[in-house]
Amino acid sequence: DVKVTQSSRYLVKRTGEKVFLECVQDMDHENMFWYRQDPGLGLRLIYFSYDVKMKEKGDIPEGYSVSREKKERFSLILESASTNQTSMYLCASSVKYEQYFGPGTRLTVT
Amino acid sequence: AQSVTQLGSHVSVSEGALVLLRCNYSSSVPPYLFWYVQYPNQGLQLLLKYTTGATLVKGINGFEAEFKKSETSFHLTKPSAHMSDAAEYFCAVTPGNAGNMLTFGGGTRLMVKP
Numbered sequence: 001d002v003k004v005t006q007s008s009r010y011l012v013k014r015t016g017e018k019v020f021l022e023c024v025q026d027m028d029h030e031n032m033f034w035y036r037q038d039p040g041l042g043l044r045l046i047y048f049s050y051d052v053k054m055k056e057k058g059d060i061p062e063g064y065s066v067s068r069e070k071k072e073r074f075s076l077i078l079e080s081a082s083t084n085q086t087s088m089y090l091c092a093s094s095v096k097y098e099q100y101f102g103p104g105t106r107l108t109v110t
Numbered sequence: 111a112q113s114v115t116q117l118g119s120h121v122s123v124s125e126g127a128l129v130l131l132r133c134n135y136s137s138s139v140p141p142y143l144f145w146y147v148q149y150p151n152q153g154l155q156l157l158l159k160y161t162t163g164a165t166l167v168k169g170i171n172g173f174e175a176e177f178k179k180s181e182t183s184f185h186l187t188k189p190s191a192h193m194s195d196a197a198e199y200f201c202a203v204t205p206g207n208a209g210n211m212l213t214f215g216g217g218t219r220l221m222v223k224p
Contacts, residue, residue, distance in 0.1 A: 031210050040216050040217070041216060042200060042216040043200065044214075048210075048211070050210075090153055090154065092154075094210060096210065097161075097204045097210060099156075099212060100156075101146075101154040102153050103152055104151075104153050
């Protein structure tokens with residue numbers, strides 16, 4: 001079974017803090033994705049990566065950056081957290097079009 | 111560009127009743143279509159997918175969906191709802207064999223009444 005893990009299930013941070021969300025997959029997938037999920041808006045793509053050290057902006061990259069130093073790990077970074085970044089963050093990996101999701105990190109910024 | 115519309119952000123059915131969750135899409139090329147389910151406090155799990163071939167596809171937990179090109183629809187159905195089906199359901203589309211990217215609908219929360 002494909003396994004995608006995320007470093008935290010719940011996270012509370014203060015405004016202005018730098019926040020790291022980690023995602024690890026164990027299936028040697030080339031593609032990895034970060035989404036945020038908000039009620040009524042579905043999933044919106046923040047960033048994705050097709051390979052190590054490669055990244056592409058998704059639909060809502062503002063306020064976020066990513067890092068992919070190893071194939072299995074894809075990190076999402078909030079450089080200076082703001083309250084409007086309070087959300088559920090989902091990581092996924094894929095081979096071709098079928099994506100496998102982690103359990104999500106619910107981030108609250110106060 | 112692709113887009114997905116899910117009609118009804120909340121759907122409520124009685125246990126044993128038919129479940130129908132609606133999904134309409136737009137795509138400039140033949141699409142691949144997906145339904146995902148999200149149980150409370152969990153990530154998304156693939157229910158079923160349509161890529162090519164038979165337009166009626168069966169998934170896990172008794173769900174099925176039919177790709178109707180003329181109606182640009184991919185509605186999800188289950189003949190008899192169970193309490194354990196209560197979850198949020200997402201429809202997604204990608205541009206056929208050329209795509210790695212999924213575009214998701216806004217989601218439909220299914221509630222099942224005893």
